[in-house]
Amino acid sequence: xxxxxxxxxxxxxxxEHPLVEQTLTSDLVRQYPQVALYxxxxxxxxxxxxxxxxxxxSDRGTLETSHLxxxxxxxxxxxxxxxxxxxxxxxxxxxxxIVALTLxxxxxxxxxxxxxxxxxxxxxxxxxxxxxEIIETVxxxxxxxxxxx
Numbered sequence: 001x002x003x004x005x006x007x008x009x010x011x012x013x014x015x016e017h018p019l020v021e022q023t024l025t026s027d028l029v030r031q032y033p034q035v036a037l038y039x040x041x042x043x044x045x046x047x048x049x050x051x052x053x054x055x056x057x058s059d060r061g062t063l064e065t066s067h068l069x070x071x072x073x074x075x076x077x078x079x080x081x082x083x084x085x086x087x088x089x090x091x092x093x094x095x096x097x098i099v100a101l102t103l104x105x106x107x108x109x110x111x112x113x114x115x116x117x118x119x120x121x122x123x124x125x126x127x128x129x130x131x132x133e134i135i136e137t138v139x140x141x142x143x144x145x146x147x148x149x
Contacts (some may be wrong), residue, residue, distance in 0.1 A: 005138050006110045010086035010100040014076050017099075024104045033060040035071045035082045072098055085111050113138075 011029065013019055022028060063080065065071050071082050076097055089100040103109070115134060121127035 004113045004115045004135070006112050007085035007087040008108065008110045009083055009103055010089065011103060012072070012075060012082040012084060012089070012095070012098050012100050013080075014078075015097050015099055017079060017081070019081065019101060020099060024101060026104050026107055029081070029104065029107075030057055030059050032058065033078075033080045034058045034062045035074050035080045036062050036064045037068060037071060037082070037084060038064050038066040069094060 011019070011024070019028070019032065063074065065074075068084075068088070071084075072094055074080050075082055083103070086100055089095055089098075115131065117127065117131060121131075
C-alpha cells in the first residue's frame with residue numbers, strides 16, 4: 001500500500017446559494033438539506049470521529065445518489081449542499097455555476113487516498129507499469145493544483 005494523495009472536503013453549492021455570503025458554522029450548514037454521494041460504508045471510508053462531529057447531518061434531510069453529475073444538477077436548481085472532496089472543483093464542465101466553500105474550522109477534514117496492490121502482482125510487468133502510470137498521473141495532478149492555485 002502506498003499513500004497516494006489527500007483532498008480536503010469542501011461544501012459545494014450553487015453560485016447564488018445563501019451560504020456563499022456567510023461565515024460558515026456547523027449549525028448554519030445543518031440548516032440546509034444535503035445531497036450525499038452513496039458510499040457503501042461511509043463510516044469506514046471517512047471515520048467514525050468525523051461522522052460523530054455531525055459533518056454529514058442536516059436538519060432538513062438528505063438526498064442520496066450514486067451519480068456525481070446528478071448531485072451537481074440538484075445543486076444548480078436548489079438550496080441543497082454537497083460535502084465532498086475539494087479536488088472535484090477542478091472539473092470546470094461538471095461544476096459550472098457551482099462554487100466550493102471551505103468547511104468551518106471545527107469540521108475540517110481531508111480524505112486520504114492510497115494505492116493498494118496484491119502481493120501476487122509484485123513481479124508482473126503489466127501491473128508494475130499500471131502502478132507507475134497511476135502514481136505519475138496523480139503526482140502530476142497534485143503539481144498542477146499547487147501551481148494553478
